[in-house]
Amino acid sequence: MAILIFAETYNGEFKKDCYELASYAYDLASEKNMSVTAICFNASNPSELSNFGVNKIINSSNEELKDFDATIYSNCISDAFENENSKILILSSSSNSKYIGGILAIKLKAGYITNVISKPSFSNGFSVTRNTFTNKAYEKVNILSENSILGLSKNSFGIKENSTKSEVKDIKFNIKSALNKVTSIEKMTTKVTIADADIVVSGGRGLKGPENWHMVEDLADILGAATACSKPVSDLGWRPHSEHVGQTGKPVSSNLYIAIGISGAIQHLAGVNSSKIKVVINTDPEAPFFKAADYGIVGDAFEVVPKLIEELKNFKSSNN
Amino acid sequence: MKILVCISHVPDTTSKINFTNNNSEFDKNGIQFIINPNDEFGLTRAIWFKEKNGASVDVINVGLQDTETTLRKTLAIGADKAIRINLEPKDSSVVAKSIADYINENNYDLIIAGRESIDYNGGMVPGMISALTNINFIDKCINIELKDGVVNASREIDGGKENISTGLPLIIGGQKGLVEENDLRIPNMRGIMMARKKELLVLEPTEYSNTLETYNFEKPEPKGKVTLISSDEIEKLVDLLHNEAKAI
Numbered sequence: 098m099a100i101l102i103f104a105e106t107y108n109g110e111f112k113k114d115c116y117e118l119a120s121y122a123y124d125l126a127s128e129k130n131m132s133v134t135a136i137c138f139n140a141s142n143p144s145e146l147s148n149f150g151v152n153k154i155i156n157s158s159n160e161e162l163k164d165f166d167a168t169i170y171s172n173c174i175s176d177a178f179e180n181e182n183s184k185i186l187i188l189s190s191s192s193n194s195k196y197i198g199g200i201l202a203i204k205l206k207a208g209y210i211t212n213v214i215s216k217p218s219f220s221n222g223f224s225v226t227r228n229t230f231t232n233k234a235y236e237k238v239n240i241l242s243e244n245s246i247l248g249l250s251k252n253s254f255g256i257k258e259n260s261t262k263s264e265v266k267d268i269k270f271n272i273k274s275a276l277n278k279v280t281s282i283e284k285m286t287t288k289v290t291i292a293d294a295d296i297v298v299s300g301g302r303g304l305k306g307p308e309n310w311h312m313v314e315d316l317a318d319i320l321g322a323a324t325a326c327s328k329p330v331s332d333l334g335w336r337p338h339s340e341h342v343g344q345t346g347k348p349v350s351s352n353l354y355i356a357i358g359i360s361g362a363i364q365h366l367a368g369v370n371s372s373k374i375k376v377v378i379n380t381d382p383e384a385p386f387f388k389a390a391d392y393g394i395v396g397d398a399f400e401v402v403p404k405l406i407e408e409l410k411n412f413k414s415s416n417n
Numbered sequence: 418m419k420i421l422v423c424i425s426h427v428p429d430t431t432s433k434i435n436f437t438n439n440n441s442e443f444d445k446n447g448i449q450f451i452i453n454p455n456d457e458f459g460l461t462r463a464i465w466f467k468e469k470n471g472a473s474v475d476v477i478n479v480g481l482q483d484t485e486t487t488l489r490k491t492l493a494i495g496a497d498k499a500i501r502i503n504l505e506p507k508d509s510s511v512v513a514k515s516i517a518d519y520i521n522e523n524n525y526d527l528i529i530a531g532r533e534s535i536d537y538n539g540g541m542v543p544g545m546i547s548a549l550t551n552i553n554f555i556d557k558c559i560n561i562e563l564k565d566g567v568v569n570a571s572r573e574i575d576g577g578k579e580n581i582s583t584g585l586p587l588i589i590g591g592q593k594g595l596v597e598e599n600d601l602r603i604p605n606m607r608g609i610m611m612a613r614k615k616e617l618l619v620l621e622p623t624e625y626s627n628t629l630e631t632y633n634f635e636k637p638e639p640k641g642k643v644t645l646i647s648s649d650e651i652e653k654l655v656d657l658l659h660n661e662a663k664a665i
């Protein structure tokens with residue numbers, strides 16, 4: 098029996114979380130004597146997934162699958178699930194995967210768990226641990242149905258290489274016409290997105306105004322990071338809403354999160370707490386963020402950040 | 418136009434989260450409940466449709482009697498009628514199935530849910546309703562306009578937005594952007610008085626078995642102490658991030 102993963106592509110390239118999904122599925126499959134099948138659309142180099150333990154790669158190359166469409170994609174994935182006699186589907190936590198997760202849960206009559214942070218345990222049926230209450234708690238959940246869908250939280254398992262012999266198949270699915278017509282796509286940033294970034298540099302009201310964001314951007318550039326902000330910063334119009342992170346904004350689960358001039362209100366922390374390493378730069382030693390951070394600098398961002406940029410430049414040039 | 422807004426009744430964002438009954442249930446003791454923020458943006462957008470396009474706005478919640486304070490609040494803000502499906506839902510699929518049943522019996526043109534509720538963060542109810550009712554769905558919807566039966570909407574994608582043209586009926590997973598923070602309405606005295614007279618329909622649920630069962634909650638370990646670095650020794654931070662945290 099195969100575990101199915103949906104490996105998302107962007108312009109033909111696999112998104113990074115595909116490798117994590119594959120690693121997770123491989124680990125589970127080896128334990129349960131199963132195999133791993135991936136489904137992807139228009140991947141330019143599908144066999145890349147064989148480096149992460151995928152045995153079979155269904156890559157449907159079709160102009161009609163070029164852009165994401167929830168109805169069409171969920172139909173294809175559901176067909177693949179049935180053709181592969183699968184019982185477990187693994188999705189990422191990207192916007193698109195979350196979009197189709199609920200639809201697929203009904204189609205496949207599957208118990209669907211999002212924000213999964215553990216491997217399944219079989220000691221008590223089929224259960225996993227997930228994040229809940231916006232990272233304020235963990236929840237252990239049992240899946241009672243025969244089929245299951247796991248939405249893996251980013252960076253919760255990591256990427257592990259496992260070179261495997263794999264076959265690539267191009268399957269033509271029966272595609273119905275889309276209900277949503279995409280008229281245009283506006284990319285806010287040509288850089289890495291908050292969802293995909295390993296490092297996120299975030300600014301708060303302590304930065305005083307939008308004219309000071311060049312510091313945040315320069316720091317992000319050096320680190321190859323995405324930029325983010327606290328809620329009031331986006332409400333004030335200093336930064337676009339798409340950068341708002343926290344409980345009511347985007348979740349962040351990057352490897353490194355750097356908070357500059359952000360107090361660390363409970364709603365902010367809730368959304369960024371699942372990042373692995375947190376750094377805070379704040380003038381106020383009493384700011385709540387210091388309680389949540391791994392590293393902190395008590396100081397004025399206008400002095401600290403330019404110095405940090407200089408130090409990182411030195412570091413980068415001596416490490417290249 | 419008939420609009421249905423799905424309302425989740427959730428702990429206030431500042432709540433301390435605790436568990437009871439041998440850590441198997443959320444402890445509601447001392448918790449203030451609010452309209453789920455993502456739903457509140459959607460509700461406000463629905464009320465704009467009511468004011469500009471003459472739509473009717475119903476709200477629906479799946480929950481026990483304690484959620485009625487939240488439903489009354491939505492009526493005070495401007496919804497016309499509230500429906501409560503009398504059931505303590507055990508998982509998202511039960512919520513979605515209960516709401517889908519109601520939709521299948523009472524046609525709506527537009528169904529607005531939140532993209533995620535801030536308590537259990539399932540993020541799957543609107544997609545499930547869509548599959549159960551065969552109504553088209555746009556998730557993470559940040560703008561919706563209606564003209565001559567054509568819907569122009571935008572959805573947030575990773576790193577940008579996508580503009581979509583479609584038709585009704587439609588279900589959206591809403592969030593900030595549908596309206597802005599300062600567009601949200603605080604119920605006034607007149608609204609609160611009127612809300613008391615509005616209909617709050619309580620319906621008994623169809624029995625659905627849950628697909629998931631939570632058996633334990635746990636809180637994260639308290640965080641270790643922060644390592645402070647002097648602002649005169651920033652090179653130390655770079656060193657720690659590289660050698661200790663292995664983050665750069």
Ligand SMILES: Cc1cc2nc3c(=O)[nH]c(=O)nc-3n(C[C@H](O)[C@H](O)[C@H](O)COP(=O)(O)OP(=O)(O)OC[C@H]3O[C@@H](n4cnc5c(N)ncnc54)[C@H](O)[C@@H]3O)c2cc1C
Pocket residue numbers: 300301302303304326327328329330341342343344345346357358359360361362363364365368378379380381384396397398399430454
């Ligand atoms: C329902 C609800 C939902 C919410 N959801 C979110 C959410 O999702 N995300 C979110 O971020 N917030 C959210 N909030 C808002 C949250 O409560 C805080 O108000 C907000 O996070 C504060 O933003 P801030 O840290 O940028 O600003 P402030 O709290 O004003 O903090 C600014 C910080 O900058 C420091 N500072 C000032 N000058 C400097 C300097 N020169 N150098 C360095 N530091 C300096 C100050 O010491 C202070 O700590 C929500 C609130 C509510 C009620």
